[in-house]
Amino acid sequence: MSRNSLFLDIHGARVHNLKNISVRIPRNKLVVITGPSGSGKSSLSFDTIFAEGQRRYIETFSAYARHFIASLERPDVDRITGLSPVISIEQKSVNRNPRSTVGTITEIYDFMRLLFARASDAYSHVTGKKMVQYSEKEIIEIILSRFAGKRIRVFAPIVQGRKGHYQEMFEQFRRKGFLYVRINGEMTELKYGLKTDRYKSHFIDLLIDKLVVADHEHDRIRESVSLAMKQGKGICCINDMDNESDSFFSRYLMCPDSGISYNAPAPHTFSFNSPHGACPQCNGLGYVNEADISKVIPDRNISIAAGAIQPLGKYRSSLIFWQLEAIADKFGFRLSDPVKEIPDEAMQIILFGSDETFRLTRSPLGNTSSYFMAFNGIINYVISQQEENNGKRSQQWSNLYVSRKQCPACNGSRLKPESLYFKVAGRNIAELSAMTLSELKEWFAAAGSEMTPRQLAISKDILKEINARIGFLLDVGVDYLTLNRSADTLSGGESQRIRLATQIGSKLVNVLYILDEPSIGLHQHDNIKLIHALKKLRDTGNSVIVVEHDRQTIMESDFVVDMGPYAGMKGGEVVAAGTPEEISKQDTLTGRFLSNPKQLPIPEKRRKGNGNQLVISGASGNNLKNITVTFPMGTMICVTGMSGSGKSTLIKQTLYPLLASRLHRAALTPLPYASVSGMEHIDKVIEVDQSPIGRTPRSNPLTYTNVFNDIRKLFEELTDSKVRGFKAGRFSFNVKGGRCETCRGSGVMTIEMNFLPDVFVTCPDCNGKRYNNETLQVKYQGKTIHDILEMTFNKGVEFFENIPQIRKKLAVVQEVGLGYLKLGQPSTTLSGGEAQRIKIATELMKKDTGNTFYIFDEPTTGLHYNDILVLLNTLNKLTEKGNTIVIIEHNLDVIKYADYVIDLGPEGGKRGGMLVVQGSPEKVSKNEDSITGKYLAAELYGVYDVKTNN
Structure with a gap:
């Protein structure tokens, strides 16, 4: 290999704020690009290196193919040499398709579908017994042994619980020479004109033969069974005439007691994205949208005229309000009456409609006219807008008044009922998908002991692939996730780590991977697993570039490119490049941070708050275990814990929707909780996230x-x-x-x-x-x-x-x-961190009452330690005004700066969801059950080792 091929060389890069920079990056190494926010890290890695790699890839297509692909702009760079095929794994590219799950993204679910199609046992959804399937030879042998010397009838099942008169079918059988049928258990002669009640369900069996079973009747039995299987489409029924009991046999999977049969399973039988496997009620989504009366009428103390019915707003002269006035006239109330005083019967009609017509009287231009109209109901109108394709605006409007409910037909499994009656080692595919990845790893390790030798032989290679992929996911710290977790609920960091694990599983070589802060949302305890995963990607023969601020990741890398010296127009330069040890000796912001990691401040005195508290009791959404949490008002609070411990469930899915719906009448539904107290001390709640402040270049x-x-x-x-x-x-x-x-x-x-x-x-x-x-x-x-x-x-x-x-x-x-x-x-x-700080600045510009409840979700994402100092000063200003700041955070520099810490855990997923400890950082650091506490103790009291992070 030539010396030049050992390096990725960038010459004269001028994208965004890059100042005509040139840099040499070693290939097949783990490289970190770091520096202050806005210094040009993403401009170099994604907008220059990745953009050029993507453009070169597209150029390999034919001119005809390129015509159908969105064209790519050439980055402003003189030249790039030594560039391998590039794969980008960014936070921004989160899959928002509700049909995608952790299982489908990682392909584990695809292998599981194959496993269930090839090595599962089927069970009857009627009797719960294991289903069987036979060849014709096996059926004959069973008849000769089980029914020896007995009188039997051989039937071909024709109709199983379906409505119809079946006159034409009976006539066809009569012409073929058949003499009798059994209709709903009664033997009936096939006479001309025979028919059944078309509005009732029927069970119809065609009589093929009647005989006494004996060995010398072997050929007759074989011919009868063959004819029965032909007429019954693979199924025959043997009726024991002595006790009138039926036994069913089929070349397909069948319940011998009930006669219920299944087609042989195929991978699509277990796919919720295929009509062969998807639940017909929710179409494989696992949920249905239902109008939420609490959102339609959030306050029953006000009147319809004053806007109690949210979709309608306040009274105005329009047809729908004329209809409501007609209903009011009939039931003796006024639209100015509070909703709680309106008769229940009238409210049922207002909400759900009625076939009854109501008299409307109007007097336009002095001419009085009357006419009668039925009222469809507010709920029905909302649902119609939800289901009909009336445009994006109508969908957004109807979404305000509906709630997502678990599908009652499949209970959230997304699959048809019969798909769930195929089991491997006693479990169906939905049960396995609901396990956490760590539980699934253990289950598959033990499942082999419950499989037959044939099943083991079939599933050997499939299980190998499944176990390998689960192992890669455990390596990147997402052991708490389940395969049925919808992709649109994953955080940017989770999505990125899942795709990282998928790439490790792909075993590609000679590829350049570029990742954007993969440590986001990851607890320090799992960070070393992530670093090992990145090194594994490198060791298989790939180059790995990571845009990162995490101290541990920087120190574990092979090479560091330090951008700066500052942000924006004062950035865009390579201020240092070399090994982590070499960078730590440089007089740059990053160098000083690496050489003195304890320079971020610890407050001399922590705020106790204003004496008021917000207390939420009995929070039990997702994995929360009925916890009660206290938020001291007027303080800066950090919510900590392992990934998947329940932080977002508590704050973003329970507390924020609760406060927003109560204080601002937001159309949000919190996850289950028992009670809340202290809300009278809050004027408003504001969630400040890192989503873009605008979707088009016209926004600034x-x-x-x-x-x-x-x-x-x-x-x-x-x-x-x-x-x-x-x-x-x-x-x-x-x-x-x-x-x-x-x-x-x-x-x-x-x-x-x-x-x-x-x-x-x-x-x-x-x-x-x-x-x-x-x-x-x-x-x-x-x-x-x-x-x-x-x-x-x-x-x-x-x-x-x-x-x-x-x-x-x-x-x-x-x-x-x-x-x-x-x-x-x-x-x-703008980066996510820059967008978030613009939002914070916007809040600081507003007149402050001092009683605002702010919620931040990992505000240090994308921030260099120098930017974290600025962020902490800003948050401190908000707190000093009397406001309450709640921060979901893993960054120890922020946690140690907080006044109060709420630590959830002790681990993630099912092993999380409990309140481990709440109190000052010092209190948390001394709690033996807190994993966060152990790392926090090192920050507060310990000596730091920049290489090991211990």
Whole structure:
């Protein structure tokens, strides 16, 4: 191998804020790219290296094939050499398809379907007994031995519990020479015109033969059984005439007592994405959507006229309210009466409708007219909007008033009932899918002892693949997940680690993998497992690049690329590159952090709160075990625990929906809990996550924070604007009037190249300034509206020094560490951490009552330790105002800074869900049952070893 092929060389990279950088990265190594948020890590790894690898892959396709594939923009880089095929595993690409599960993503469920199709035992859903299947030879041998010397009838089962008159069928049998049929247990001669009651269900058997069983009748029995199997489509029935009992035999799977038969199982029998296996009621989703009366009428103390029925709103002159008035007239109440005083019969009609008609009287233009109409009901209308394809807006509207309920037909298993009666070692496929991965590993290890030699021989290779894939998942720390866990409920970190395990299982070599902070959502206890998994990927002959801030991952890597020195325009450079030990000796933000990991502060004094408490009792959703948790108000609280211990269940799925529905009438349903107290001390609840602040490049920090409104109003007040008659709307690039219509305010033109990537060129009319010339004639202190959008927040604070309303708001964004961002920077280019801090800044701009309950889910995601300092200072400001901050977090630097810690566990999944300890970080660190406490004790009292994280 030549020396050049040992390295991945990037020359002259200028994507986003990268400053024409060049860097040499060793191949077949575990490489970490780190640095402050906004320093250019993702620009180098994903937007340069991965983008170029993806573009080269697409270029290998024929011109015809490329015509049907979305074209890829060439990254702004001089050249890249030594680039292997690239696979990107990002947090952003979470699978939101509710039909995808952990089992389908990892392909374990596919192997399990194959296992059940080839090596399962079938059981009758009528008697519960094991089903059997025979060849014709075996059936004859059983008849000769079991019924020797007995009188028997040989029947061909024709109809099993179906309605109809069957006159034509009877006539066909009569013409073929058959003499008798058995209808619902009664022998009946096949006469001309015979028929049954078409509206009743029937069991019909065709008589094939009647004889006494003896060895010399072997040929006759064989011919009779063969004819019965032919007429009965593989099934025959032997009736013992002495006691009138039936025995069923089939070449298919059949219950010998009831005659129920199944087709031979195939992999699709166990697929909830196939009509052969999916539950017909929920179509394989495992849930159904039902209108929720508590969401339709959240407050029964107010009247219909005042808006008690949420889908209708307040009274207005419209047909539906005229109908409601007619119902009110009939039942003697008024629409201004509280809902709780309306008669139950009337409420049933209002909600669910009635076939009864009601008289409507209207007097348009003085002419009185009356007519009668039935009322369909509010619930039925909501459901119709949910089920009918009336557009995205109608779906979003109806979603406000429905709740997801477990499918009553399949109990959430997603499968047809008969699919669940195939079992391997006594378990059906839904039961196995509901086990945690660690439990499933143990079950498969023991299952072989309950299989027959034939089943073991068939399933040997299948079990090997299943066990290997489960092992890879355990290696990346997701042992608490179940195979039936829907993909749309996974966090970004969980989804990424699952795909990492899948890639390890694929056994590809000579591939470059790029991962985006795989340690997100992972407890320190499981972090070393993840690092071992990354090394396993490397050791199989691949290159692994990880964008990461975790100290342990950095120190365990082979090579580190440190980006910086700061963020935004002050970043975009490679400030250091080398081994972790070499980086720790550099005078950079990362170097100082690695050489002195204990520099993040521990508060000298922890807040006790304002004396009030929020207490939620009996929380039992998902894996929570009826726990009672206390939240001291006016403090910073960390909720900790192993991955899968119940943190998100408690905070995001129970507490937040509970508070939001009570305080803001949000259409959210919390998971089960017994009671809550202390809500009177809270004015509002706000969840601040890392989701994007905008979905299009037209959204930016100014528009999200509403500061752009103030700036546009400032331009409206300028003399030049008044002379020209310009209003604030003139300075928006999203509406006609002031924007450049050639590019519609985007600043660029897209030129389609058909077989080549689309080319984006600066708009020739506005030169990328988004506005037309007339709008750009208006200036404030020599700056146009475009010039202001190009400023950073740091520059904006100086520029608007004399406009306090604008300066104060820009300063808040500066204080949360985002002064490097441009005022008009597209939201789509912001990282998750940057988006979250924009949201925090927006909250800080608002008038504060001091009684707000804030919820953060791992706010340190994507943050360098220097950014964590800024975040902690920001959260501290919110807390000092009297607010309560609740943070779901694994980062020990944040946990040790908190006033109060709620630790769940002790482990994840079924071994979690309990309250291990709650109190100060010091109290948690001394609790022997707390896994978090052991790591926290090292932070608070221990000596740190940067290599081992001990």
